[in-house]
Amino acid sequence: MTEIIVVTSGKGGVGKTTTSASIACGLARRGKRVAVIDFDIGLRNLDLIMGCERRVVYDFVNVIQGECTLRQALIKDKRLETLFVLAASQTRDKDALSPEGVRKVLDDLTADGFDYIICDSPAGIEKGAHLAMYFADRAVVVVNPEVSSVRDSDRILGLLASKTQRAEKGNGGVKEHLLLTRYSPRRVATGEMMSVADVKDILGLDVVGVVPESVDVLSASNAGVPVILNEESDVSRAYEDAVARLLGETVPLRFVDEPKKGFFSRIFGG
Amino acid sequence: MSPLPVDCAVSRSPRVDLAMNKAADAFTEHAIEIRFGQIGLVQVRIHTTDPGVILDELTGRTATAPQFFQRTAVCLDLSPLSTEASVAEVRAVIDTVKRAGMLAVGLTQGSAAVDELAKVLEMPTFAPYKTPNRPVPVVQPPDPVVEPPPPALMHHQPVRSGQRVYARDRDLIVTSTVAASAEVMADGCVHIYGSLRGRAMAGAHGDAGARVFCQEFNAELVSIAGVFRVFETLPAELAGKPVQAWLSGEDLRFSRIGG
Numbered sequence: 001m002t003e004i005i006v007v008t009s010g011k012g013g014v015g016k017t018t019t020s021a022s023i024a025c026g027l028a029r030r031g032k033r034v035a036v037i038d039f040d041i042g043l044r045n046l047d048l049i050m051g052c053e054r055r056v057v058y059d060f061v062n063v064i065q066g067e068c069t070l071r072q073a074l075i076k077d078k079r080l081e082t083l084f085v086l087a088a089s090q091t092r093d094k095d096a097l098s099p100e101g102v103r104k105v106l107d108d109l110t111a112d113g114f115d116y117i118i119c120d121s122p123a124g125i126e127k128g129a130h131l132a133m134y135f136a137d138r139a140v141v142v143v144n145p146e147v148s149s150v151r152d153s154d155r156i157l158g159l160l161a162s163k164t165q166r167a168e169k170g171n172g173g174v175k176e177h178l179l180l181t182r183y184s185p186r187r188v189a190t191g192e193m194m195s196v197a198d199v200k201d202i203l204g205l206d207v208v209g210v211v212p213e214s215v216d217v218l219s220a221s222n223a224g225v226p227v228i229l230n231e232e233s234d235v236s237r238a239y240e241d242a243v244a245r246l247l248g249e250t251v252p253l254r255f256v257d258e259p260k261k262g263f264f265s266r267i268f269g270g
Numbered sequence: 271m272s273p274l275p276v277d278c279a280v281s282r283s284p285r286v287d288l289a290m291n292k293a294a295d296a297f298t299e300h301a302i303e304i305r306f307g308q309i310g311l312v313q314v315r316i317h318t319t320d321p322g323v324i325l326d327e328l329t330g331r332t333a334t335a336p337q338f339f340q341r342t343a344v345c346l347d348l349s350p351l352s353t354e355a356s357v358a359e360v361r362a363v364i365d366t367v368k369r370a371g372m373l374a375v376g377l378t379q380g381s382a383a384v385d386e387l388a389k390v391l392e393m394p395t396f397a398p399y400k401t402p403n404r405p406v407p408v409v410q411p412p413d414p415v416v417e418p419p420p421p422a423l424m425h426h427q428p429v430r431s432g433q434r435v436y437a438r439d440r441d442l443i444v445t446s447t448v449a450a451s452a453e454v455m456a457d458g459c460v461h462i463y464g465s466l467r468g469r470a471m472a473g474a475h476g477d478a479g480a481r482v483f484c485q486e487f488n489a490e491l492v493s494i495a496g497v498f499r500v501f502e503t504l505p506a507e508l509a510g511k512p513v514q515a516w517l518s519g520e521d522l523r524f525s526r527i528g529g
Contacts, residue, residue: 151431154449158430202467204428204447 002110004117005246006136006174008160010152012123014144015181018217019239020120021049022228023140026243028083029228032115035074037086037105039132040122041096044088050077051224052085061089064101070108079229084114094128102131125159134164138175140208140246144182145194150202153178157203177208179242184213185258196256209242211235212255308438310455310474311396312339313378313496314367315347319359321366328370335500338491340371345396347378354383357390364391422458429454429468436474450490459483469493470515478517483527487513497522 007020017038024036037060038046047053058073063086070086077083086105089096109117121132133139139160143153160167160174167173180196187193196210214235220227228239234255241251318324332339344367348355355363364374376394377384388395423437428446434453435442442456445463452468454460457475465486473480473495482492487508491500494517505524512527 151450154431154452157428158433158449158452161427161430162433202447202449 002114002117003138004106004119004136005138005140006119006121006133007140007142008121008129008133008156009123009142009149010125010129010156011144011149014142014149015211015217016123016142017045017049017120018221018227019140019142019179019181019211020046020118021226022236022239023243023246024083024116024118025077025080025226025228026239027116027118027246028077028080030243030247031082033082033113034116034118035084035086035109035114036118036120038088038120039097039128040120041088041092041094041128042090043122044090046120047075047085047087048224049221049226050085051226052077052087053224056087059087059089060105061092061096063105064096064098070105070112094122094126097127097131099131099134103135106135125155129156130159130163133160133174136160136164136174137166138177138246140177140179141203141205142179142181143199143203145180145188145196145199147194150194150199154203157205176205177246178203178205179209179211180207181211182213183210183255185256189258196253207253208245209238210253210256211238211242308436308474310471310493310496311375312342312344312372313347313398314344314372314374315350316355316363317350319351319355319363321362324363324366325369328367328372332371334502336371338500342372343375344372345376345378346374347380347398348384348387349378349380349398354381355387357387360387360391419458422461423456425454428464431468439475448484456480471498472515473517480517482515483513485512487511487524492522492524494522 007016007023009016020036024034028034036046038044041061047056052075055075058068060073062068063070063073073086074084075087077085106117119132119136122128141153141156143149157176160176164174178199180199184193188195196207200207212234214233216230216233216235217227220230227233228236230236238255241254244251346363346367348360367374376396377388378398379395380398385395420440422441422443425435425442425444426446429435429444429448429452431449431451434455435444437456437458439457441458441461442454443461444454447464448454448462448466448468448470450467454462454468455471455474457473457477459480460470460472460482462470462484465488466484467488467490469491470482470484470489471493472482476495478495480494482494488510489501489504491498492504492515494515497517497520499522508524508526513524514527515522515524
């Protein structure tokens with residue numbers, strides 16, 4: 001059975017595309033057949049993060065408008081056998097998306113036997129974001145531990161509970177997950193940043209993952225390698241954990257406490 | 271007709287729904303939709319037609335919550351005036367209200383003279399939400415068969431930022447939280463068995479006996495029968511506590527529940 005997962009947030013720049021890429025890779029690494037779709041028509045980024053920007057010939061809008069087949073537009077990942085990217089159009093605007101067109105693409109991917117379809121939502125709550133979430137079975141709401149991101153996520157959660165196909169049909173609604181990114185335990189300890197508990201309390205949801213703030217994210221983006229594939233990084237481990245939890249495994253939260261300084265680093269600093 | 275609520279389709283803060291409706295347009299084929307909804311309308315009781323005095327007082331009041339009053343639709347109640355106001359005087363009052371940042375959208379029903387003024391000014395009249403000071407001849411219809419009040423409206427999901435929940439003619443019970451910049455309204459009481467971080471309005475149709483109850487008080491605004499207090503003027507010592515709010519005369523009171 002195919003599951004459609006939307007990665008959304010309301011606010012921009014919180015890590016939706018990074019998260020979409022890493023979750024898609026994480027699922028594909030576990031042998032799942034995964035398609036990841038960029039819904040940010042006109043501002044496409046996912047292809048860069050996935051490192052396939054030079055191989056984009058046809059895009060999502062071309063498929064919707066019948067200018068190519070879905071197979072022609074799906075870009076096969078060079079690292080993972082079962083991972084495919086459907087890029088957004090950079091030259092059109094978001095009005096090129098239609099509900100019928102999006103439904104058709106998702107239906108075709110389902111018929112093709114994909115296990116997971118990851119919809120990378122644009123920021124905001126307008127058409128692109130609406131269509132990215134409309135057909136979803138589950139939602140990963142990406143939130144930074146700061147007030148405006150939390151407020152926007154709350155708004156998105158409200159929309160997930162009312163403006164999606166599942167909500168309208170009344171069959172259980174969209175299953176919601178919270179993913180904190182850019183989390184800095186040190187700044188939480190000094191009171192500069194909201195804690196996991198604060199965010200959980202305000203949004204009333206459990207977290208599926210906490211991704212620490214790290215320079216690895218920027219370098220991974222620049223290199224076009226989803227950060228989950230950088231085995232050295234805590235960010236990779238945090239996303240691995242999140243993927244495991246999405247698949248129903250129980251994994252304790254990591255990277256939420258400030259690392260205890262050892263004897264030497266206390267003496268010599270560091 | 272009983273002296274009833276302001277019932278109109280003008281929304282005081284349309285911003286909340288616009289963006290998503292636009293997206294949803296793709297799913298509808300009609301050019302227009304007519305919907306009836308109820309909204310609280312700010313009533314301004316006019317005690318004098320002197321524009322200077324009105325402007326001074328209004329700007330003083332609106333300064334306490336500029337965002338709340340900005341372009342807020344208001345209904346002018348002329349009943350406190352000792353003499354009937356002329357068209358020119360009322361026009362001046364409307365202009366003054368506008369200068370204070372609010373928009374007059376109608377007059378409160380009262381004497382025949384008010385109806386006449388409303389006609390000339392091409393404004394609607396709204397039924398008053400409370401008994402005006404001067405008696406208005408209202409013929410009481412014989413009591414209809416008493417129907418049991420409808421059960422409270424239960425809401426089990428969190429009320430998210432930007433959402434509104436309204437319980438018409440009854441109480442509202444929210445078993446989860448009301449997020450910042452969410453709105454819960456009821457014609458009866460509002461009960462929140464979670465944290466109240468947004469706005470709560472009880473007695474939306476003027477029931478001054480309605481109350482607001484919440485488990486964890488962090489409200490942005492509390493209003494009962496049109497009397498409201500915003501965050502800055504809410505008692506800080508009650509933050510995070512179980513609290514009830516009620517109306518005592520024209521005064522909104524707050525107290526901690528259960529010690």
